[in-house]
Amino acid sequence: xxxxxxxxxxxxxxxxxxxxxxxxxxxxxxxxxxxxxxxxxxxxxxxxxxxxxxxxxxxxxxxxxxxxxxxxxxxxxxxxxxxxxxxxxxxxxxxxxxxxxxxxxxxxxxxxxxxxxxxxxxxxxxxxxxxxxxxxxxxxxxxxxxxxxxxxxxxxxxxxxxxxxxxxxxxxxxxxxxxxxxxxxxxxxxxxxxxxxxxxxxxxxxxxxxxxxxxxxxxxxxxxxxxxxxxxxxxxxxxxxxxxxxxxxxxxxxxxxxxxxxxxxxxxxxxxxxxxxxxxxxxxxxxxxxxxxxxxxxxxxxxxxxxxxxxxxxxxxxxxxxxxxxxxxxxxxxxxxxxxxxxxxxxxxxxxxxxxxxxxxxxxxxxxxxxxxxxxxxxxxxxxxxxxxxxxxxxxxxxxxxxxxxxxxxxxxxxxxxxxxxxxxxxxxxxxxxxxxxxxxxxxxxxxxxxxxxxxxxxxxxxxxxxxxxxxxxxxxxxxxxxxxxxxxxxxxxxxxxxxxxxxxxxxxxxxxxxxxxxxxxxxxxxxxxxxxxxxxxxxxxxxxxxxxxxxxxxxxxxxxxxxxxxxxxxxxxxxxxxxxxxxxxxxxxxxxxxxxxxxxxxxxxxxxxxxxxxxxxxxxxxxxxxxxxxxxxxxxxxxxxxxxxxxxxxxxxxxxxx
Amino acid sequence: xxxxxxxxxxxxxxxxxxxxxxxxxxxxxxxxxxxxxxxxxxxxxxxxxxxxxxxxxxxxxxxxxxxxxxxxxxxxxxxxxxxxxxxxxxxxxxxxxxxxxxxxxxxxxxxxxxxxxxxxxxxxxxxxxxxxxxxxxxxxxxxxxxxxxxxxxxxxxxxxxxxxxxxxx
Numbered sequence: 001x002x003x004x005x006x007x008x009x010x011x012x013x014x015x016x017x018x019x020x021x022x023x024x025x026x027x028x029x030x031x032x033x034x035x036x037x038x039x040x041x042x043x044x045x046x047x048x049x050x051x052x053x054x055x056x057x058x059x060x061x062x063x064x065x066x067x068x069x070x071x072x073x074x075x076x077x078x079x080x081x082x083x084x085x086x087x088x089x090x091x092x093x094x095x096x097x098x099x100x101x102x103x104x105x106x107x108x109x110x111x112x113x114x115x116x117x118x119x120x121x122x123x124x125x126x127x128x129x130x131x132x133x134x135x136x137x138x139x140x141x142x143x144x145x146x147x148x149x150x151x152x153x154x155x156x157x158x159x160x161x162x163x164x165x166x167x168x169x170x171x172x173x174x175x176x177x178x179x180x181x182x183x184x185x186x187x188x189x190x191x192x193x194x195x196x197x198x199x200x201x202x203x204x205x206x207x208x209x210x211x212x213x214x215x216x217x218x219x220x221x222x223x224x225x226x227x228x229x230x231x232x233x234x235x236x237x238x239x240x241x242x243x244x245x246x247x248x249x250x251x252x253x254x255x256x257x258x259x260x261x262x263x264x265x266x267x268x269x270x271x272x273x274x275x276x277x278x279x280x281x282x283x284x285x286x287x288x289x290x291x292x293x294x295x296x297x298x299x300x301x302x303x304x305x306x307x308x309x310x311x312x313x314x315x316x317x318x319x320x321x322x323x324x325x326x327x328x329x330x331x332x333x334x335x336x337x338x339x340x341x342x343x344x345x346x347x348x349x350x351x352x353x354x355x356x357x358x359x360x361x362x363x364x365x366x367x368x369x370x371x372x373x374x375x376x377x378x379x380x381x382x383x384x385x386x387x388x389x390x391x392x393x394x395x396x397x398x399x400x401x402x403x404x405x406x407x408x409x410x411x412x413x414x415x416x417x418x419x420x421x422x423x424x425x426x427x428x429x430x431x432x433x434x435x436x437x438x439x440x441x442x443x444x445x446x447x448x449x450x451x452x453x454x455x456x457x458x459x460x461x462x463x464x465x466x467x468x469x470x471x472x473x474x475x476x477x478x479x480x481x482x483x484x485x486x487x488x489x490x491x492x493x494x495x496x497x498x499x500x501x502x503x504x505x506x507x508x509x510x511x512x513x514x515x516x517x518x519x520x521x522x523x524x525x526x527x528x529x530x531x532x533x534x535x536x537x538x539x540x541x542x543x544x545x546x547x548x549x550x551x552x553x554x555x556x557x558x559x560x561x562x563x564x565x566x567x568x569x570x571x572x573x574x575x576x577x578x579x580x581x582x583x584x585x586x587x588x589x590x591x592x593x594x595x596x597x598x599x600x601x602x603x604x605x606x607x608x609x610x611x612x613x614x615x616x617x618x619x620x621x622x623x624x625x626x627x628x629x630x631x632x633x634x635x636x637x638x639x640x641x642x643x644x645x646x647x648x649x650x651x652x653x654x655x656x657x658x659x
Numbered sequence: 660x661x662x663x664x665x666x667x668x669x670x671x672x673x674x675x676x677x678x679x680x681x682x683x684x685x686x687x688x689x690x691x692x693x694x695x696x697x698x699x700x701x702x703x704x705x706x707x708x709x710x711x712x713x714x715x716x717x718x719x720x721x722x723x724x725x726x727x728x729x730x731x732x733x734x735x736x737x738x739x740x741x742x743x744x745x746x747x748x749x750x751x752x753x754x755x756x757x758x759x760x761x762x763x764x765x766x767x768x769x770x771x772x773x774x775x776x777x778x779x780x781x782x783x784x785x786x787x788x789x790x791x792x793x794x795x796x797x798x799x800x801x802x803x804x805x806x807x808x809x810x811x812x813x814x815x816x817x818x819x820x821x822x823x824x825x826x827x828x
Contacts, residue, residue, distance in 0.1 A: 235749075344668040356673055360680035367684050372692075381694065384713055384763075388691035393683040521748055523729060573752075582752045601729075601749030609729055609749045 003068050006056025007147040010097075013049040013104070014137035016042045020130035024123035025195075036119050039126035040111045046133065047101075047108035054088075054101045057146055061088045067153035070094060070146040076159035076578055078549040086170040087160045092294065092310075093146035095173060099290070100136045102174075102181045106210075107133065110185060117206065124192035125185075132184055135317045143310045159549065159578040168228030175221030176248060180286040182214025183255055187283030190276045191325060194332040199272050204265035207279065209636060211262060215255045216632040222248050223625035234584035234599035236517070236613045238621060241390050246369040247289030253362035254282040257355045264351050268413060270342060271352070273333050278355070280329055284322040285362070291318050292369070346416040350408035357401035364393040402456055402503065406463020409496055410470070424470055428462025443516075450515040453507065460504035464497040491638040499631030506624020509593075512617035523607040533614040535596060536560045537569070542608060550574040552585070555600055555608055559589060571598045571610075593619045693763060699740040701766075708766045714742065714774070720756045735760060735772070746774040 020042035027035025057070070061084050066072045074091045075084060089098040107129040114122045140146070189207045193199040225248070230238040239245065258278040264271045291314045342348040368385045375381055406428060410421035436455030443451065469475070471493060472486040520532045530537045540556040554572035558565060569587035576582065586599040594616045601609025695713045696706065706712060714735055722734035722741075729748055733756075734741045744762055754760060754777065762774035 234752075341662070341665070344665060344672065349669075352669065353672070353676075356676045360676055364680060364684055367688075371688065383692045383694050385688075385692050389687045392687035392691055393680070396683060397680060521729060584752060604725065611749055 002056050002059050003065070003147040003149060006053045006060070007145070009049045009053040009056065010137065010141060010147075013046050013053065013100075014134060014141065016046040016049065017130045017133045017137055020046065021127055021134055024127045028120040028123040028127075028195075031120070033119065036123035039123045039130075040114075043104075043107045043111035043126050043129070046130070047104040050097075050101045050104040054097055057094060057097060058085060058088050060147075061085065061094075064157065066155070066157050067149055068146075069148045069150050072150060072154055072157045074160050075157040076549055077156060079160060079165070080548055082167070082170065083160060083165045086167075087164070089173050090160050090164040090169050093140070093144045095177075096136070096140050096144050096294070097146055098174065099177055099181060100133060100140065102177045103129070103133050103136065103184060106182060106185050110188075110210075121189075121192055121196060121203075124195050125188045128188035128191045129184065132188075132321065135320065139310075139313050139317065143313050156578075159576065162550070162574065162576040162579060162581055162583045163232060165583075166228065166232055168224065168232060172221060172224045172228055175217050175224055177221075179214050179216075179218025179221050179255075180248075180251060180289060182210065182217060183251060183279075183283045183286050185210040185214070186258060186279040187321075187325065190279035191328060193276060193336075194328050197332060197335045199276065199336050201266050201269050204262045204275065207275075208259065208262040208266060211255060211258055211279075211282075212632055212636050215252070215259055216629045216636070218248070218252050218255060219625050219629045219632065222252060223622050223629075227622050230618075231586050231588060231597075232583075234586050235611065236519075236597055236599075236615065238513070238618075241368070241385075241387050243369050244293050246365050247292045250362050250365050250369070251282055251285040251289060253358050253365065254278060254285050257358040257362070258282050260351045260354050260358075264348050268342065268348055270338070270348060272336050272338065274355070276333065276336065277329060278359075280322075280325040284318075284325065285366075287318050287321060291315060342413070343415045345411065345418050347408065347411045347413045349416070350404065350411050353404055354401065354408060357397055357404075361394055361397040361401070364397065365390070368393065399453070399456065402460050402507065405460055405500060405503070406467075409467045409493075409500070410463075424466060425459075425463055428459055428466050431462050432456065432459035447515050450511050453511045457504040457507035457511070460507070461501045464501040464504070468493070468497045492635045495631040495633075495635030495638065497631070498634060499628045502624045502627030502629075502631060504624075505620050505627055506622075509617050509620025509622075509624060513615050513621060516616045518614045520612040521610070523604075523609050525606050525608075530610070530612055532596075532612050534561060535566075535614065537596075537598065537612060539608070539610075540568075542603070542606075547574065549578065550576045553600075553603060555598075555610070557587070557598060559596065569596065569598050571600050573600045573603070590619065593617050593623075595619065695761075697737040697740075698735055698742040699737055701742055702740045706766060708768050708770075711763065711765045713761055713763045714744065714772055715759070715761045716742075718754070718756050718758055718760050723756055735762065742772050743770075744772040744774050746777055748777075750777055 020039055023042075024036050024039035026032070027038065060068050060071050061075055062081070064071065064075055064077045064084070066075075070091065070093050074087050074094075079087065087094075089095040107126060110117075110122070110129070111126060114125075117125075186207050189203065189210075193203055222245075225245070226238045229240070230236065258275065261271050261275045261278055265275045291311075294310065294314055368389050372383050372385055375383060406425055407418070407421050410424055411418070432455040435458045436451045439451040439454055440448070468486070468489075471489055472482050474482050474486075477485070518533050520530050522530065524530060524539045526539050526541050528539050530539075537557045537559050540558050543554045543556065545552055545554060552572040552574040554570045557569040557571075559567055559569055567589065569589055571587040572585045574583045574585060584599050586597060588598075589596040594614065595618050597613040597615055599611045601611065603609075693711055693713055695715060696704070697716050698714070701714070716735040716737040719734040719736040719741055722732075724732050726732070730745070731747070731750060732743060732745045734743050736742075744764075746762065746764075761778045762772065763776040763778075764772055764774035767773050
């Protein structure tokens with residue numbers, strides 16, 4: 001009964017979405033207020049029904065109703081409750097339902113908080129949003145219905161893939177989806193603006209917070225996924241340049257570019273045409289990401305034996321929205337008026353440079369991800385493009401971007417003073433050089449690029465700090481004034497500084513981890529001692545113990561440094577009987593920002609194969625993105641940007657900008 | 660600066676960055692891509708020793724031998740030809756005889772494939788796509804290899820069904 005209710009609610013959501021796709025558009029065309037307002041109520045109702053449908057699937061999983069195929073394939077009655085819930089989106093059908101639920105959530109948020117949007121714009125935005133939703137409802141109902149019943153219900157389920165039975169699954173996919181799908185709002189706004197044939201600073205003011213929300217979630221989602229891979233897969237890597245990871249990195253890069261170009265549009269009314277294009281591209285890349293993951297076109301280890309119908313369906317959605325969006329852009333973009341002149345050396349110029357580098361970096365990831373696919377289709381030849389490719393393409397572009405990054409916020413709008421900015425960065429530059437020299441001297445004979453890269457990271461962080469110092473007037477003004485100035489500074493300035501410093505911090509982590517990572521791989525018997533960068537790990541014993549739906553062998557390691565015992569590490573190897581597969585549970589010990597990392601291999605007799613890593617500064621890799629997300633949140637809390645904050649001057653500004 | 664000059668600077672700058680990116684990509688595509696082969700393709704093409712490639716096929720049953728200090732050897736077969744592989748390190752969780760495997764490395768002078776990475780997936784019914792395609796092409800595909808049951812599906816972007824790898828660097 002619950003399954004049928006869920007199914008029916010989904011069909012109702014589709015029906016509402018179809019109404020929302022069409023009626024408000026005519027309303028906007030005929031300036032009919034009643035028809036335009038249909039968008040608002042249908043968007044809210046649509047979310048209600050999708051939420052009901054999603055709730056139904058959650059209940060089915062929680063109650064282990066194995067008469068539903070989706071539950072049977074992915075659940076087990078002995079599975080711990082938390083994984084019964086997270087297992088809802090740990091499979092194709094459920095995760096697509098989560099996808100549309102989040103889409104409907106964003107739509108309903110625009111409907112609920114969009115009261116101060118121009119009525120026609122709101123109607124059109126919600127309509128476009130409903131086109132996307134309709135396409136995905138159809139996709140779910142026609143090819144991936146999670147509510148299908150099995151004729152003769154089995155007694156027990158097949159259990160969730162053991163790798164997914166982890167807390168990471170609770171957080172990572174929803175975060176990532178909030179990011180992916182959040183960019184749909186920017187897309188809808190762009191398409192609506194193209195239909196209206198008018199775009200102005202108020203538009204950017206609206207788009208930026210939504211993009212920022214999506215960007216924050218995507219940043220956290222990617223970082224979370226990376227940490228999950230790091231501790232779950234058991235061989236210490238945190239980024240594999242796997243197509244599925246690239247699929248989430250591409251919208252992030254494009255979204256970051258969009259955030260920055262939207263600033264130019266908001267402040268200076270320039271770069272309109274480019275911003276609209278970026279908005280379309282960012283969501284297109286999100287769709288592409290969905291396609292890459294949800295179809296089995298990838299010649300990667302992520303390829304699943306899914307029915308080809310799904311791949312073809314998503315490909316059609318992809319072509320429809322990307323092709324349609326870009327055609328509309330080609331047709332209408334020339335009607336958008338360009339405004340706001342600026343000199344090449346200016347804040348705008350710096351942001352253009354930022355956009356250039358980010359989009360080029362995004363393009364290299366795109367080529368690296370899709371080139372193997374294209375080559376296989378065209379010549380039948382199979383290749384794999386891995387880390388070496390991205391180290392040669394993506395990395396240099398990012399390093400160039402980072403070199404320019406600290407200058408941007410210090411340049412004035414319209415016409416900047418590069419020399420002045422350089423002078424203000426003098427302190428940061430000197431610190432960076434000193435750090436580089438010290439590290440180089442310390443690790444003499446080691447990698448020569450690493451100290452330079454760390455110096456660059458310090459320069460970026462120093463740049464962010466000196467920007468704040470400068471604005472607050474620290475060292476120039478009395479402390480009380482500095483305090484007041486720092487307090488009164490727009491939060492978005494703090495946000496910028498935090499986010500930029502986060503980039504530098506992540507870079508330090510990445511460089512340290514990949515350059516000075518030490519590794520110890522061997523077979524150990526109880527009593528053996530492994531030594532790694534000064535730490536002694538003594539294997540005290542192997543314990544066998546049962547878990548709720550698995551059996552595991554855990555190894556007890558006593559960790560000591562210079563004869564001082566620091567604690568025990570207990571990595572384990574789990575064997576899931578239902579699926580007959582095993583997972584490796586790593587054990588981690590944080591030492592400051594560095595980590596000791598132990599994972600197990602195979603047991604032969606009494607000898608256990610072990611993998612021990614010492615990863616210096618590894619935690620910075622994830623603190624960086626967290627700092628970026630905090631920066632994003634600070635920006636979002638800025639009064640001037642707050643979603644739905646009243647803007648008294650809106651009307652007059654629109655008149656002025658519309659020319 | 661006149662309007663025209665400004666525009667020239669902007670366009671020039673953009674083209675410079677684009678050209679740089681294109682040069683980097685083309686250079687990297689020449690040097691850093693790795694081709695995929697099956698044992699019979701290796702036999703046909705006479706791949707020179709030392710060139711890196713990915714080898715895919717089934718682990719031949721009965722061929723796995725473990726030596727001292729995590730040294731392992733096994734044979735990879737695609738039905739028509741087999742190739743001996745040696746690897747030092749920890750094999751992935753789902754490495755099994757008779758299952759699909761992808762290894763990355765190069766041939767040594769004795770014609771043994773020295774792998775430095777071995778990939779297999781966390782799923783009992785997994786078959787690497789390259790391997791499946793190659794087997795199908797040579798008519799050795801059995802339907803039950805990758806069939807239906809227990810297929811794991813990855814949440815978007817998740818590391819969920821990520822390969823586990825054995826690596827030595």
